[in-house]
Amino acid sequence: MERKIRVLVAKPGLDGHDRGAKVIARALRNAGMEVIYTGLQQTPQMIVEAALQEDVDVIGLSILSGAHMTLLPKVMQLLREQGMTDVLVVAGGIISDEDAEILKREHGIAEVFGPGSSTQAIIDFIRSNVQLTRG
């Protein structure tokens, strides 16, 4: 049997915009993935702890509040501390191209998807970049 891709979709910080996260969660489910949706107001600690307990292959962070340059690097740092560097991390929401570049280059976020991104592009990106042979 093929291994299911497990994805944690979380909203870090105090941002109440949850439409995008829900759209993504549903799209990934319809693509056959198992999505753990943790809801709003997650601290980086809560996100990493949930990812660890759920043994996910992918973390998807949705953030439209503007606080991404503090919250997302924190998530990445905690993942490194836990030795969870094999988990694919993608982000979406309102993130400028310059910030996206820094998040990818300096912090290890694999890709950033802004408004209007097609869900199919997101699904394809996850399928081709996820590591299912994590040890």
Added chain:
Amino acid sequence: MSEHELVTRLRNGERRALARAISLVEHGGPVARAVMAAAYPYAQAHRVGITGPPGAGKSTLVTALAQEWRRRGVPVGIVAVDPSSPFSGGAVLGDRIRMQALGGDPGVFIRSMASRGRMGGLARATADAVTLIAAAGFPIVIIETVGAGQDEVDIAQTADTTIVVEVPGMGDDVQSIKAGMLEIADIFVVNKADRPGVDQTVRQLRTMLQLGGASADGWSPPVLTAVATTGEGCAQIVDAVEHHRQHLVRDGVHAGRTRLLAERELVAAVQELILERLRGQRWEELVSEIASRRRDPYAAASELLDG
């Protein structure tokens, strides 16, 4: 890492090893069986099942009960099952949304599970995941079923104590509680007791239970009330679970029940192994022959088993 090493690590409290081991048993196959073999002897926990219709407040109640056990110093593991989509095979598992208050407590471990096509309210690997969490040293493991509103009787064969959650306002529609649910309940909880109609619902449940007569093992299921969102009533529910646990041990019911659960585990394991061995090319051919009514399923099964 060998399966033995993985199990040693999870028994030493490494949460990541526990999480990985659960993924392995979910996936199934020989590796899963090796993990289970290594963990099985150490799995001692009281398994508490929570079932009831969607939106009854199961996840919220699981959280409030876990908090009550934590106040008493007891570590708690949780397995929450949600349905897989029959179309895509994917799932959105949302029970954690209600369990945020348990975050950051090393005495709590929560795992979401998709039912993966299994009916009956649990996933194929739910019992195995519970065994692993128990082996990791959690003396209480709570299992939240899918809650499809159907008869989810599987839980009674996986849990030591089964809690059936209902809500007030069923009105005259006493039939809304399926007879099967009455039979599996060790404890009834009328949740959302902050809403009107609680007393009536409690009364209806008690009447139905009396009509059903005392249960075969001499336990009369209590009907309790709760407001899961505030934690009201949860101390009494935890007390009732403890009473039921004592009842199981004291009255020698446990031995019989343990044997029943053990037999069920054996049946499941035999099914899994047999199917794994028989599936192959001939299997596919026989499926086609049955589909076109060129052969009946019993003849096909005999051919597979007897050669």
